[in-house]
Amino acid sequence: MDWLLLWESMPLLLKGAGMTLKLTALAGTFGIILGTFIGIGRIWGNKLLSILLTAYIEILRGTPLYVQLMIVAFGIPQITGINYSEFPAAILTIGVNSSAYVAEIVRAGIQSIDKGQMEAARSLGMSRSMAFRVVILPQAFKRVIPPLVNETISLVKESSLVATISLVELMRTAALISSRTYKPFTAYIGAGLVYLVITLTLSQIAGLLERRLAARD
Amino acid sequence: MIKITGLEKQFGHLKVLKGIDLHVKPGEVVCVIGPSGSGKSTLLRCINRLEEPTKGMIVIDGHPVPPGGIALDQVRTEMGMVFQRFNLFPHMTALQNVAVGPLKVRKMAQADAEKLALQLLEKVGLAEKANAYPNHLSGGQQQRVAIARALAMQPRVMLFDEPTSALDPELVGEVLEVMKQLAQEGMTMVVVTHEMGFAREVGSRVLFMDEGRVIEEGPPAEFFANPREERTRSFLRKVL
Numbered sequence: 001m002d003w004l005l006l007w008e009s010m011p012l013l014l015k016g017a018g019m020t021l022k023l024t025a026l027a028g029t030f031g032i033i034l035g036t037f038i039g040i041g042r043i044w045g046n047k048l049l050s051i052l053l054t055a056y057i058e059i060l061r062g063t064p065l066y067v068q069l070m071i072v073a074f075g076i077p078q079i080t081g082i083n084y085s086e087f088p089a090a091i092l093t094i095g096v097n098s099s100a101y102v103a104e105i106v107r108a109g110i111q112s113i114d115k116g117q118m119e120a121a122r123s124l125g126m127s128r129s130m131a132f133r134v135v136i137l138p139q140a141f142k143r144v145i146p147p148l149v150n151e152t153i154s155l156v157k158e159s160s161l162v163a164t165i166s167l168v169e170l171m172r173t174a175a176l177i178s179s180r181t182y183k184p185f186t187a188y189i190g191a192g193l194v195y196l197v198i199t200l201t202l203s204q205i206a207g208l209l210e211r212r213l214a215a216r217d
Numbered sequence: 218m219i220k221i222t223g224l225e226k227q228f229g230h231l232k233v234l235k236g237i238d239l240h241v242k243p244g245e246v247v248c249v250i251g252p253s254g255s256g257k258s259t260l261l262r263c264i265n266r267l268e269e270p271t272k273g274m275i276v277i278d279g280h281p282v283p284p285g286g287i288a289l290d291q292v293r294t295e296m297g298m299v300f301q302r303f304n305l306f307p308h309m310t311a312l313q314n315v316a317v318g319p320l321k322v323r324k325m326a327q328a329d330a331e332k333l334a335l336q337l338l339e340k341v342g343l344a345e346k347a348n349a350y351p352n353h354l355s356g357g358q359q360q361r362v363a364i365a366r367a368l369a370m371q372p373r374v375m376l377f378d379e380p381t382s383a384l385d386p387e388l389v390g391e392v393l394e395v396m397k398q399l400a401q402e403g404m405t406m407v408v409v410t411h412e413m414g415f416a417r418e419v420g421s422r423v424l425f426m427d428e429g430r431v432i433e434e435g436p437p438a439e440f441f442a443n444p445r446e447e448r449t450r451s452f453l454r455k456v457l
Contacts, residue, residue: 119267120304124318125294138308
């Protein structure tokens with residue numbers, strides 16, 4: 001372990017971490033918005049829509065993110081002749097991949113609300129969509145926050161895969177340091193430490209949120 | 218007021234209601250009793266179409282209950298429903314639970330809806346719990362809030378689905394007291410219940426159901442003193 005190198009690499013690693021965070025934030029937001037619609041659509045929509053969305057979810061969850069990334073970053077540009085840079089390719093791939101997991105979280109959250117809640121709301125004369133908005137969603141929201149934070153934490157880690165499409169984020173930075181210094185142990189320990197700091201911070205926030213949401217009921 | 222003819226309900230192969238005829242007059246308190254699985258709750262839930270009837274007609278004030286859409290929502294505002302498990306909205310205070318119907322469905326102004334809600338909470342004896350969340354209330358208190366919530370829509374009929382069955386025995390009385398008060402004010406009520414004392418004292422008519430049919434009905438005094446059917450007699454022997 002080269003402590004001096006570890007220390008000197010920190011500015012570069014942190015810069016890479018900035019890119020990792022930017023990727024996670026953008027792809028995560030995209031995934032949460034898209035996934036929420038897909039999750040609701042799966043419960044709400046007609047049979048055909050529900051089948052299509054189920055297929056979407058199963059395909060994305062049933063294939064590795066790495067494979068998806070390769071298809072988007074290299075496969076599609078080659079067959080269509082459309083070129084785009086790595087950054088939007090990464091956001092799109094990670095975001096879409098995450099939307100499948102988010103959709104399942106949202107669906108489970110909504111379906112975990114007792115059936116009697118919908119019945120009580122309907123018995124007051126609320127339409128299905130009003131009952132959903134006023135009664136079901138606010139309760140489901142609380143239940144999906146903790147799993148959504150977990151999903152975001154795993155996005156931070158999975159975003160390291162985009163190092164393979166030459167996007168210089170945290171993992172790629174470590175790889176560059178390693179090949180320049182021939183000290184992979186120090187370089188990757190450094191990256192690991194930075195990832196750990198990010199994920200631990202996020203789980204702290206998750207815990208705090210969970211306690212505050214639980215305080216009321 | 219409510220006229221049910223030839224009502225049948227089937228869940229898959231299971232026939233839960235096998236042709237029910239029932240006529241509820243304004244101001245009447247009809248108590249429906251019978252063993253578990255006799256179809257009492259299903260009958261009640263068919264009236265406001267929380268369950269879709271398989272066959273038969275339900276007419277409210279001369280108008281058939283519409284199968285769905287805005288027309289059904291409209292009819293439901295006229296029928297308050299109280300559930301066995303209260304089904305209060307846990308993310309709202311007692312006051313918000315009662316006010317939400319007038320506020321969202323009737324589009325009443327916030328201040329008016331809250332004023333109405335407070336009056337109703339007072340009526341069920343819970344004005345001081347207005348700002349409490351349901352999980353800080355006892356079962357009996359929750360059920361009284363649920364009654365206030367149903368009343369907030371100013372319904373013309375109240376449907377009670379075993380309102381005291383999920384309560385600890387010492388909490389049953391406070392809920393029955395509120396229901397009795399409602400009956401005395403002339404509210405039309407259909408009450409599915411296991412409380413024979415309530416049926417006897419407050420009911421204008423008692424209906425005994427078994428295996429999806431009405432076996433016997435009559436004024437409580439007569440019904441409890443001289444049940445005609447053997448099945449009614451054997452049921453009453455077990456519960457009284």
